[in-house]
Amino acid sequence: MTTPPGWYPDPDPAQRANSPSAERWWDGASWTGQTRTKAAVRGPLVAGVVGAGVLAAALVVSAVLTFGTGAGATGLPGDEAGPEPSSEPAPPDDGPGAPEEDPDAPGGPEGDVPAVGVDLPVLEGWEHDPLGPMVTTGKYKCPGSKEESCLRGSSAIVVAPTDTGSAEDVAKNDIGRFAKLAYSKGTYGGITSHEAVASEKTSIAGQDAYRVRWKIVNKTKPNAYVESVAFPHPDGSGEMLLMRTGFDIAESAPPLSDMDKLAEGVTEDGGGDGSSENV
Numbered sequence: 001m002t003t004p005p006g007w008y009p010d011p012d013p014a015q016r017a018n019s020p021s022a023e024r025w026w027d028g029a030s031w032t033g034q035t036r037t038k039a040a041v042r043g044p045l046v047a048g049v050v051g052a053g054v055l056a057a058a059l060v061v062s063a064v065l066t067f068g069t070g071a072g073a074t075g076l077p078g079d080e081a082g083p084e085p086s087s088e089p090a091p092p093d094d095g096p097g098a099p100e101e102d103p104d105a106p107g108g109p110e111g112d113v114p115a116v117g118v119d120l121p122v123l124e125g126w127e128h129d130p131l132g133p134m135v136t137t138g139k140y141k142c143p144g145s146k147e148e149s150c151l152r153g154s155s156a157i158v159v160a161p162t163d164t165g166s167a168e169d170v171a172k173n174d175i176g177r178f179a180k181l182a183y184s185k186g187t188y189g190g191i192t193s194h195e196a197v198a199s200e201k202t203s204i205a206g207q208d209a210y211r212v213r214w215k216i217v218n219k220t221k222p223n224a225y226v227e228s229v230a231f232p233h234p235d236g237s238g239e240m241l242l243m244r245t246g247f248d249i250a251e252s253a254p255p256l257s258d259m260d261k262l263a264e265g266v267t268e269d270g271g272g273d274g275s276s277e278n279v
Helices: 013-018 167-182 257-264
Strands: 006-009 022-026 031-037 134-142 145-159 191-204 207-218 224-232 240-248
Touching (some): 145 257, 167 207, 167 224, 191 224, 240 257
Antiparallel strands (some): 006 022, 022 031, 145 240, 191 207, 224 240
């Protein structure tokens, strides 16, 4: 077996001497030039979000959104209980191809890489994550683990695990994977059902994109909205990116309109970094 792609202790002694927690991205065949300082566990969305392995995400602050996210919300009082379970079954929790969570990834599932050259807007009440294109809001104790922190809302942009197919194909293939990582079984008891509330063409950073949004019912409240939006990198490289966003459905969560504002505010070349003016 070969060592899978992921973040590992930096093999460069000089880097480790300067920063004992330094990590370098291994692409499955060789070390890349991408480095980072290992982040503390954030929670499902864990404070899991990204993407990314960044989200996906994400939600659990445990760094789903390393970039996984695990947050979603309408912001309306009385919506804490969430929707009635839909007739459409939730994605299975295990099975062939079921992803593993990477609690140390920057925003999502293991193997996801934070996107570069793009960034998210910082809306009022939100914070920009220093690890990459990721914004978060509303830290709280996770329902399934009081030792971890979760987020009411989180959004991150990661490199799509595969850029094979159209933006529509990439988004549709990602949404179930992201939902399971952002609202993991260990933290929220598992997704019991979901309703597809949007599946449509859209635009991000001037690029043709495709959005899939689900409203999910968790065994342990809160319920949530999760969204995967796929779009080609605005630099013209052809690289496919994923914007993964999750909002709790809770009175203290951000309004669902913030999900649209985040997508509308994506910029190229870091124009939406943490120093940008709140929207």
